[in-house]
Amino acid sequence: AQPLAPAPKAAPLRELPWAQLNFLHTTDIHGWWGGHVQEASFSADWGDYISFAKHLRDRADADGSDLLLIDTGDRIEGNAIYDSSKPRGKFTYEIAKKQNIDLICSGNHELYKAESADGEFFHTVPDFKGNYLASNLDIINPNNGRRQPLAPRYKKFKTKNQGIRILAFGFIFDFTGNDNNTFVIPVEQTVKESWFKDALRDKDIDLILVYGHVDVRSAEYALLYKTIRSAQWDTPIQFFGGHSHIRDYKIFDSTSVALESGRYMETIGFMSIDGLRTADSDKRPAQQQKSKVTFSRRYIDNNLFSMHHHTKKNETTFPTEHGLNVTFAIGEARDSLGLGERYGCAPHDLWVSRRPYPHDESIFTWLDTQVLPQSIKPSERNKKAIIITNTGGIRFDVFKGPFTKDTKFLVSPFTSGLRYIKDVPYKSASRLIKLLNNEGPILDMMKDGNTYLQPPEHVAAQYRPDMYIASQSQELHSYTAQDQTPLLGGSEDELFPGYTTHDDAGKDGDDTIHQVIPFYQVPNCVQANIGFNTGDEDKPEVVDVMYNEFIQKWILLGLGYLGESYTSEDTHSYADGKSFTNIMTEWVKEHWDVASEECT
Numbered sequence: 174a175q176p177l178a179p180a181p182k183a184a185p186l187r188e189l190p191w192a193q194l195n196f197l198h199t200t201d202i203h204g205w206w207g208g209h210v211q212e213a214s215f216s217a218d219w220g221d222y223i224s225f226a227k228h229l230r231d232r233a234d235a236d237g238s239d240l241l242l243i244d245t246g247d248r249i250e251g252n253a254i255y256d257s258s259k260p261r262g263k264f265t266y267e268i269a270k271k272q273n274i275d276l277i278c279s280g281n282h283e284l285y286k287a288e289s290a291d292g293e294f295f296h297t298v299p300d301f302k303g304n305y306l307a308s309n310l311d312i313i314n315p316n317n318g319r320r321q322p323l324a325p326r327y328k329k330f331k332t333k334n335q336g337i338r339i340l341a342f343g344f345i346f347d348f349t350g351n352d353n354n355t356f357v358i359p360v361e362q363t364v365k366e367s368w369f370k371d372a373l374r375d376k377d378i379d380l381i382l383v384y385g386h387v388d389v390r391s392a393e394y395a396l397l398y399k400t401i402r403s404a405q406w407d408t409p410i411q412f413f414g415g416h417s418h419i420r421d422y423k424i425f426d427s428t429s430v431a432l433e434s435g436r437y438m439e440t441i442g443f444m445s446i447d448g449l450r451t452a453d454s455d456k457r458p459a460q461q462q463k464s465k466v467t468f469s470r471r472y473i474d475n476n477l478f479s480m481h482h483h484t485k486k487n488e489t490t491f492p493t494e495h496g497l498n499v500t501f502a503i504g505e506a507r508d509s510l511g512l513g514e515r516y517g518c519a520p521h522d523l524w525v526s527r528r529p530y531p532h533d534e535s536i537f538t539w540l541d542t543q544v545l546p547q548s549i550k551p552s553e554r555n556k557k558a559i560i561i562t563n564t565g566g567i568r569f570d571v572f573k574g575p576f577t578k579d580t581k582f583l584v585s586p587f588t589s590g591l592r593y594i595k596d597v598p599y600k601s602a603s604r605l606i607k608l609l610n611n612e613g614p615i616l617d618m619m620k621d622g623n624t625y626l627q628p629p630e631h632v633a634a635q636y637r638p639d640m641y642i643a644s645q646s647q648e649l650h651s652y653t654a655q656d657q658t659p660l661l662g663g664s665e666d667e668l669f670p671g672y673t674t675h676d677d678a679g680k681d682g683d684d685t686i687h688q689v690i691p692f693y694q695v696p697n698c699v700q701a702n703i704g705f706n707t708g709d710e711d712k713p714e715v716v717d718v719m720y721n722e723f724i725q726k727w728i729l730l731g732l733g734y735l736g737e738s739y740t741s742e743d744t745h746s747y748a749d750g751k752s753f754t755n756i757m758t759e760w761v762k763e764h765w766d767v768a769s770e771e772c773t
């Protein structure tokens with residue numbers, strides 16, 4: 174763990190259901206290689222994960238089982254290690270490749286910008302040669318300008334100890350927001366391609382493994398399941414998903430399941446399968462063959478208490494030399510970026526989802542009542558404006574105490590600035606937010622294009638309403654991330670807050686037994702008024718419509734629906750393209766005294 178990270182707290186744990194074939198799964202790491210330096214539950218780093226995997230590989234080698242490591246993309250954007258380095262990603266590729274990942278693929282964040290897709294081409298694909306698959310993703314080769322698959326479409330291999338014959342595919346969901354140097358081939362088209370149909374004709378397969386940056390409950394995985402099942406009626410199919418930032422497990426049928434393992438290095442997903450046929454099945458005595466294939470899952474809280482327990486190691490025996498070197502390298506990278514630099518001191522916690530919106534402790538209320546109105550000046554003096562920003566641009570909570578360079582990028586990693594359209598009739602401008610937030614044509618188009626404006630876990634919750642219901646009834650807990658105090662062996666009240674996942678297999682998936690954390694709905698977008706109040710008697714005739722440039726497409730479409738026809742030609746850059754991230758940080762510097770009591 175990183176030197177500043179809090180020590181993990183002891184808590185009641187469920188065991189790993191170790192079996193014939195075992196998997197460790199990470200997804201949506203978003204640059205959190207250093208783990209969470211403010212949260213004890215997730216305080217292990219990539220170096221610890223390397224040690225953890227090594228011990229479990231040794232266990233597999235010792236008992237003749239197998240272990241495979243999988244990562245399903247979105248390794249970049251969302252943490253200062255990636256976003257504040259110059260060039261962005263300077264440390265990321267070096268850190269990632271230190272882990273021995275058996276199967277890896279791209280997420281959508283690797284594709285938003287041409288240079289990060291090229292980063293996959295020049296770094297991640299060769300670093301994980303033979304293990305990186307791109308079943309539905311092409312790139313323009315930067316060396317010759319020609320379109321080609323980013324990596325092989327699929328592979329067939331045998332596991333080391335059991336000789337299980339696996340056919341693997343690596344997908345990305347039907348993403349449409351990529352830059353023009355990559356091509357995401359819709360899954361519907363991919364399943365009709367001859368290479369895919371040919372691959373599925375192979376009958377000498379013990380397991381089909383579909384991993385991808387794809388929500389496990391998506392239409393894309395439903396279609397893949399249906400297509401594969403019709404070609405291979407009884408071969409077990411294991412899916413690994415990503416993108417929606419939640420812990421989830423879906424059961425397709427008795428021999429096909431899907432695991433999704435959260436976000437931000439909070440979760441190491443563990444999956445195991447027993448009773449698989451192997452290449453050597455015929456040579457083995459009949460009694461060794463189990464008739465039924467069984468699947469088990471566990472979501473491991475990413476901290477050393479869990480890791481020590483699951484490997485039966487302790488503080489002295491757990492860290493490997495390789496793991497320690499990587500921990501040290503991450504620390505050096507963090508130091509060289511000066512991530513501890515303090516910009517201000519947060520007077521209290523501000524939450525993305527743990528408080529309703531609006532609420533004094535909602536990060537979005539902070540934005541629309543303080544940061545935006547106090548920072549943004551409309552295009553000309555004495556002008557009035559509305560400013561709209563999407564909630565998905567805010568990626569993490571602010572904890573009471575120091576607001577550092579680290580915090581800045583955890584909360585707002587993206588580079589987009591603000592743009593504006595001058596003098597929009599107020600009667601239309603004032604109706605825009607409803608169109609962006611409520612049922613209607615814009616929301617239908619977002620759904621069709623697989624592009625959303627909310628934080629990903631909220632998009633996921635729309636299909637899993639129990640995520641809200643389960644927590645909405647809980648009263649608000651007044652705890653902070655730093656003061657989680659476990660009391661073992663007792664009732665729900667004595668546990669400390671954390672993940673309490675409810676998936677298709679029940680409520681026993683999390684390795685650590687926790688108290689429920691509240692999870693409240695947030696809208697797609699929030700709005701601040703500048704120079705007037707919504708309740709004012711005299712409404713302005715016209716206002717500047719200002720917005721985060723990431724949502725420009727939707728602003729123009731929305732205004733079009735409201736009868737105001739504008740194109741990108743009518744839009745202007747605000748403050749020479751200053752990023753929203755910098756606007757927020759300047760506000761913090763000005764309003765949250767760095768020397769205040771909370772930080773001493």
Ligand SMILES: O=c1ccn([C@@H]2O[C@H](COP(=O)(O)O)[C@@H](O)[C@H]2O)c(=O)[nH]1
Binds near residue numbers: 563723
């Ligand atoms: O520049 C950006 C890029 C993304 N967003 C928001 O993030 C989600 C997608 O996040 P994933 O981690 O890929 O699931 C997207 O829906 C936007 O809400 C952004 O605001 N700005």
